[in-house]
Amino acid sequence: MHQAIPYMSSHNNNFGNINENYYSNKKKENHASSKGEEKMILNMVSENAVIVIGKRGCCMSHVVKRLLQSLGVNPAIHEVEEEKDEVIVARELESIIEGNVQFPMVFIGGKLFGGLDRLMATHISGELVPLLKQAGALWL
Amino acid sequence: MIGAGNWKRLNWIMVCVENLVLYFLTNMDPSSSSQFVSSRNIGVYDPIHQFTIWEEHFKSNGDSSVYEPEMKLNNQSEDASFGILGTSIKYDHQEANKVTNKMQRRLAQNREAARKSRLKKKAHIQQLESCRLKLLQVEQELDHTKQGLYIGGGLDSNNLGFAGSVNSEIATFKMEYEHWVEELNRQMLELKGALSAHSSDIRIGELVNGLMNHYFKLFCMKSDAAKVDVFYVITGMWKTTAEGFFLWIGGFRPSELLKVLVPLIEPLTEEQRFDAYNLEKSCRQAEDALSQGMEKLQGMLVDTVAAGQLVEGTYIPQMDIAIERLEALASFVNQADHLRQETLQQMSRILTVRQTARWLLALGEYFQRLRDLSKLWTNRPREPA
Numbered sequence: 308m309h310q311a312i313p314y315m316s317s318h319n320n321n322f323g324n325i326n327e328n329y330y331s332n333k334k335k336e337n338h339a340s341s342k343g344e345e346k347m348i349l350n351m352v353s354e355n356a357v358i359v360i361g362k363r364g365c366c367m368s369h370v371v372k373r374l375l376q377s378l379g380v381n382p383a384i385h386e387v388e389e390e391k392d393e394v395i396v397a398r399e400l401e402s403i404i405e406g407n408v409q410f411p412m413v414f415i416g417g418k419l420f421g422g423l424d425r426l427m428a429t430h431i432s433g434e435l436v437p438l439l440k441q442a443g444a445l446w447l
Numbered sequence: 448m449i450g451a452g453n454w455k456r457l458n459w460i461m462v463c464v465e466n467l468v469l470y471f472l473t474n475m476d477p478s479s480s481s482q483f484v485s486s487r488n489i490g491v492y493d494p495i496h497q498f499t500i501w502e503e504h505f506k507s508n509g510d511s512s513v514y515e516p517e518m519k520l521n522n523q524s525e526d527a528s529f530g531i532l533g534t535s536i537k538y539d540h541q542e543a544n545k546v547t548n549k550m551q552r553r554l555a556q557n558r559e560a561a562r563k564s565r566l567k568k569k570a571h572i573q574q575l576e577s578c579r580l581k582l583l584q585v586e587q588e589l590d591h592t593k594q595g596l597y598i599g600g601g602l603d604s605n606n607l608g609f610a611g612s613v614n615s616e617i618a619t620f621k622m623e624y625e626h627w628v629e630e631l632n633r634q635m636l637e638l639k640g641a642l643s644a645h646s647s648d649i650r651i652g653e654l655v656n657g658l659m660n661h662y663f664k665l666f667c668m669k670s671d672a673a674k675v676d677v678f679y680v681i682t683g684m685w686k687t688t689a690e691g692f693f694l695w696i697g698g699f700r701p702s703e704l705l706k707v708l709v710p711l712i713e714p715l716t717e718e719q720r721f722d723a724y725n726l727e728k729s730c731r732q733a734e735d736a737l738s739q740g741m742e743k744l745q746g747m748l749v750d751t752v753a754a755g756q757l758v759e760g761t762y763i764p765q766m767d768i769a770i771e772r773l774e775a776l777a778s779f780v781n782q783a784d785h786l787r788q789e790t791l792q793q794m795s796r797i798l799t800v801r802q803t804a805r806w807l808l809a810l811g812e813y814f815q816r817l818r819d820l821s822k823l824w825t826n827r828p829r830e831p832a
Contacts, residue, residue, distance in 0.1 A: 366740045366741070366743050366747070367740060367775070367778065367782075369739065369743045370736045370737055370739065370740035371736075373735065373736040377732045424782075424785060427782065427785060427786055428785075430729055430733060431729050431730065431786070431789040431790060432793055432796075433722075433725060433726075433793075
């Protein structure tokens, strides 16, 4: 049963080229809504080159999103609405995350990458862009 | 005119004098003078002198019991003047005990007095210390009021309000920051010396690491202070006015710094120049992302505060949410400092040890010049209004 999940679909923005946008959009559309709720998050993670999971209204998620967009990436965004959602998501992600679940978190290439700290650090050291290219989130 | 009472006293005095003379005349044996510690009154007895002393005593002591005064007469010769009264005086151990008791009492009184004066001194010092701290706080408040007037006009995008309250933890932070600056200058001097002395790369490397860690220490201090009063940290009230003008989320803007200082450390290899350029670009991207996050936070704060009817007394729930939003500010300060830290570290990777040293020195010098500029500006001669 497909449940409408309030996650932001990518809006038109000026970053990145058209091909990218198209590709990323395609990925999101492929997100099969017939899959079970429980696996929804995991599926999203594995199907998107880059996905950001954050709390709704959190400004740090916004920062993460903006940073990725400035690099030409169009990340999928999943917003966790309330407390109970948070618990569900956390439970799901336990299988792939060790330790505490801290929002916002970024998944690249189906694997947990980290939070804003790690994103900043790898971006400054110049390692982020190659990583994104490797995951297929960025095209030259 | 001498009154009746005084006549009685005078009479009594004369009796004492007579007894005294009598006593000495009959007891000249030195061996019996063991009770008298001070020997200088024996044999050189001056009744007139003694009389004067007693007279003065009676004048000052008024009604004190007549048979007691020998206790308080002339201090130096009191040992000698004890048992003078009365013809049948027994100079035995009782008198001797009186002497030691007297001495002990006096010593005890001295101890007590010394103790009291020590306590008084301690209390006085404590009072001075607390006044000093208060003065420091007041000075800082004055400082910040001045700075607030300068900063308030120039940073509309990031200035979320002038807090105005400086509690003791912030006062501590300000003091620690002053110490931090002193230590920074000391380390920079040391590094300068090592460079000009052509010390080994290892030595330079040590000093460079020390300096970088010193900067990281400041970021920790700021993080702690932000938990106490984020407005204070984010509006840069702890910095001088000129530094505050270039403020970005509670500190320096990394990309600005790179743009200004990298040209100063030429010569650079092509690769280095390329890496430095990329670093500057990455910094700018990260800064933009953070700035946009801050703007979003501001927008949300504005919406929260303005939500609902703007009628007095109905905005309490909004305030709670607003407070939550403001708590996110501290995390912005942390992220901005984290960016600064990463930038410093990346520069040290791009450059050689000696180049990093020169770059850090240029950095420190740049900030020092801004601080000096602030002082000059504050003290510039102004025309009377």
